[in-house]
Amino acid sequence: MAVPTAVTRADVRSGDDVEAGIVALWRSYGESRDQSQRDRLVLHYAPLVKYVAGRVGTGLPAHVDVADLIQSGIFGLVDAIEKFEPERGLKFETYAMQRIRGAILDDLRSQDWVPRSVRSRARDVERALERLGAKLQRTPTDRELAAELKIGLAELRELYGQLQLTSVVALDELIAPNKGGSSLAESLPDDAAEDPVASLVDQDSRRQLADAIAQLAERDRVVVTLYYFENLTLAEIGKVLGVTESRVCQLHTRAVLRLRTKLNEQSEA
Incomplete structure (x- = not known):
């Protein structure tokens, strides 16, 4: 030994x-x-x-x-x-x-x-999510979203695949769209320079993000947590959930679209 x-x-x-x-x-x-x-x-x-x-x-x-x-x-x-x-x-x-x-x-x-047609479809999905969220007072299911868009469930999931490029954004961009491209890491407070206003804004952004994630469907929440906070790849997440990598990719796209919609709603409230 x-x-x-x-x-x-x-x-x-x-x-x-x-x-x-x-x-x-x-x-x-x-x-x-x-x-x-x-x-x-x-x-x-x-x-x-x-x-x-x-x-x-x-x-x-x-x-x-x-x-x-x-x-x-x-x-x-x-x-x-x-x-x-x-x-x-x-x-x-x-x-x-x-x-x-x-x-x-x-x-x-x-x-x-990303083709313009795909960007247009992404906006259609986000607007449909906003309408249904306001009407149902909860996160709509894929079936409800498909009905709102007047397409089939299989077509909606195919659409998620087309929207992959539009959903590849960091979570810090979702909560800080007007910070000139600075990342969440760069906005962490500096102990040597007190800025209570900036600190409150950062705390509020984190709270908004946490609230938005909490409102996601369970699988969407798991995908976001494992991908952004546990640093798992989509393939690894697929093994955890027992689904294919392409299905995880769809779930990731759906989750980011829903997060973007919810955060936009909070900023307008």
Whole structure:
């Protein structure tokens, strides 16, 4: 049994050495802003880009190349390294994943891969959700939504698939559409600079999001929680729910559309 123990201790020492090296590299980069040191940080954190691109890519149509998402994400990683402020107390990986995801989504939008007809259908679905929500005082079922749209249930689920690109948005964008693209991570309070007004706004945004999620159907709630808060992929969520990845993709699209509708209703109230 001595061999596994020795290996484990060696692994721990190796991991500690790597961590100490990264801390030293961050300190040196912060003082010098040397590009070669920045590039070393980019290489170290590059796996984050692949991870985030893979997660975003699982919610997109097959014609979207994950390699293109990775390329966009690298720009987000570089931006994160250059703008990261360790003194704010936020873990770099958390901050970087927000920036990487934001860069990928910005690139998707700039290429406008969503046809106008699909955007129009998305608005139709959101308006139907608003009407039914006001009438029923609850979240409508797929069958009720299909009836409101005068289409069949199978056609509605096919429509969810077409709306995938329109639903690939971060939850922080849903609660902060007017913040000029800043992420929820960037809006976290800085202990060194008190801003009670901003703090109240942030608390209210979080409350609105929590209220909107609580009103979702149980499966939608599970998908949102596992995808955005537990960092599971759509395939992994499918295994949890016992359904196919394509069905999870439909549920994710439906959940985001419903969240957007509910948050719009709250902002207008």
